[in-house]
Amino acid sequence: MSPAVISITIVAYFIILFTISYIAGRKADNEGFFVGNRKSAWYIVAFAMIGSTISGVTFVSVPGMVQASSFSYLQMVLGFIVGQIIIAFVLVPLFYRMNLVSIYEYLENRFGSSSYQTGAWFFFISKMLGAAVRLFLVCLTLQFLIFEPFHLPFLLNVILTVFIVWLYTFRGGVKSLIWTDVLKTFCLVVSVVLCIYYIASSLHLNFSGLVSTISDSDFSKTFFFDDVNDKRYFFKQFLAGVFTVIAMNGLDQDMMQRNLSCKNFRDSQKNMITSGISQFFVILLFLMLGVLLYTFTAQQGIENPGKSDELFPMIATGNYFPGIVGILFIIGLIASVYSAAGSALTALTTSFTVDILHAQRKGDAALSKIRKHVHIGMAVVMGAVIFVFNLLNNTSVIDAIYTLASYTYGPILGLFAFGIFTKKQVYDKYIPLVAIASPILCYILQRNSEAWFNGYQISYELLIINALFTFLGLCLFIKRQDKETSYTTHTTKQEVK
Numbered sequence: 001m002s003p004a005v006i007s008i009t010i011v012a013y014f015i016i017l018f019t020i021s022y023i024a025g026r027k028a029d030n031e032g033f034f035v036g037n038r039k040s041a042w043y044i045v046a047f048a049m050i051g052s053t054i055s056g057v058t059f060v061s062v063p064g065m066v067q068a069s070s071f072s073y074l075q076m077v078l079g080f081i082v083g084q085i086i087i088a089f090v091l092v093p094l095f096y097r098m099n100l101v102s103i104y105e106y107l108e109n110r111f112g113s114s115s116y117q118t119g120a121w122f123f124f125i126s127k128m129l130g131a132a133v134r135l136f137l138v139c140l141t142l143q144f145l146i147f148e149p150f151h152l153p154f155l156l157n158v159i160l161t162v163f164i165v166w167l168y169t170f171r172g173g174v175k176s177l178i179w180t181d182v183l184k185t186f187c188l189v190v191s192v193v194l195c196i197y198y199i200a201s202s203l204h205l206n207f208s209g210l211v212s213t214i215s216d217s218d219f220s221k222t223f224f225f226d227d228v229n230d231k232r233y234f235f236k237q238f239l240a241g242v243f244t245v246i247a248m249n250g251l252d253q254d255m256m257q258r259n260l261s262c263k264n265f266r267d268s269q270k271n272m273i274t275s276g277i278s279q280f281f282v283i284l285l286f287l288m289l290g291v292l293l294y295t296f297t298a299q300q301g302i303e304n305p306g307k308s309d310e311l312f313p314m315i316a317t318g319n320y321f322p323g324i325v326g327i328l329f330i331i332g333l334i335a336s337v338y339s340a341a342g343s344a345l346t347a348l349t350t351s352f353t354v355d356i357l358h359a360q361r362k363g364d365a366a367l368s369k370i371r372k373h374v375h376i377g378m379a380v381v382m383g384a385v386i387f388v389f390n391l392l393n394n395t396s397v398i399d400a401i402y403t404l405a406s407y408t409y410g411p412i413l414g415l416f417a418f419g420i421f422t423k424k425q426v427y428d429k430y431i432p433l434v435a436i437a438s439p440i441l442c443y444i445l446q447r448n449s450e451a452w453f454n455g456y457q458i459s460y461e462l463l464i465i466n467a468l469f470t471f472l473g474l475c476l477f478i479k480r481q482d483k484e485t486s487y488t489t490h491t492t493k494q495e496v497k
Contacts, residue, residue, distance in 0.1 A: 003149040042267035048181035049275035063290035064308030071222040072232040079241020084276030087250035088269040096265035102354040110419040112428030120355035126408035131344030132385035166379040169342045184335040191332035231459040240460035247409035254347035349375045410466020411435035434473035
């Protein structure tokens, strides 16, 4: 595809995106920006959430994953569904009952200000790094397709990309995000289905031939129960999926701000269960696409790229198929990445404004002013992190995201688990030390697991181990009984306030 065609496609998408964003957010106040005025219809949020869980990383990386991991990722996605159910029936009623704007306010109510700040800062680091990785991927693709042919530098690419994300979220916040996520979900599903159709047509496959080609492929193996040391081992993947989605969705301001925009917690539960099940089938489509891509390259004698992340972009835009395939790829990629980056930027703005600066205590006018300044600051920081990541990148993007999540979301998961499942009070001032020590212990354990445990490789279950270290660390700082204030009394005092 020519850079001109790609540019026109992107501009057309942005016109639609900005139109939807403007209409959705035209009367958004602070409450609309943070929680969408809590008037969102659950079925709209459910459809939007399908797209919000599918990032540009998924769109590009998952099809390429099948060569090394087959369909093993579906084991993790099954865990995602269970995790969504746990969030829906444990966390959602709690957050609605407490009428939270930021979910990390729960930690202040439960433990104290040090815990609150710890959760907020770990989220800030986690989300900033995760969002930067995702935007980095689309910047690389745009650099290859547009900026390099026009001899434009990567820095300009980053600046324009982050500016566009800031521009369409600064007005409406969560209200804009939900409706732009609806557009994103539609574009993603349509693009991947039509890409499968065109590739299958090029391979001269009817529907039954398509099914048999995928099912007969070695890449379609889904369940792995044989070797516990294998990173694809079922229980590693499944349990990691459960706890990853609890940490990255249920304990993530980015995802929960959409769920908290529903009218009540029962509507939010419907949304979560519906979107969780739908996500399984969408991921299956991406994996099926991956099998077809590798089948096509083998049949045509095309040399596979060095990185699996580059396979789908190379084939989709390489004039192997009708131009519509390349256009659909660009639309799907842009829709997935910009929407995910926009939601991350909104969540970072919310968390930093509410949790770290406590601007909600200064009045509505001051809150609005501070929020707008923070929104600009978050965009600048995100752009800087993307540029640094470009200098350091040396791994698969999707693997990098889950590795980062294991280290940074683990302490958040441990804090919430201890708060919800015990009634003990801890010495609040020591919680930051526990939250820092746990990832350090995990790093040491991961580096030495093969030597210490007879070849066992720690994979995504590192998140569970990290949360467990945090939980045990909190147990060391439980207040003595004679000084302890019960959880019930502590919560009652907060409710009175």
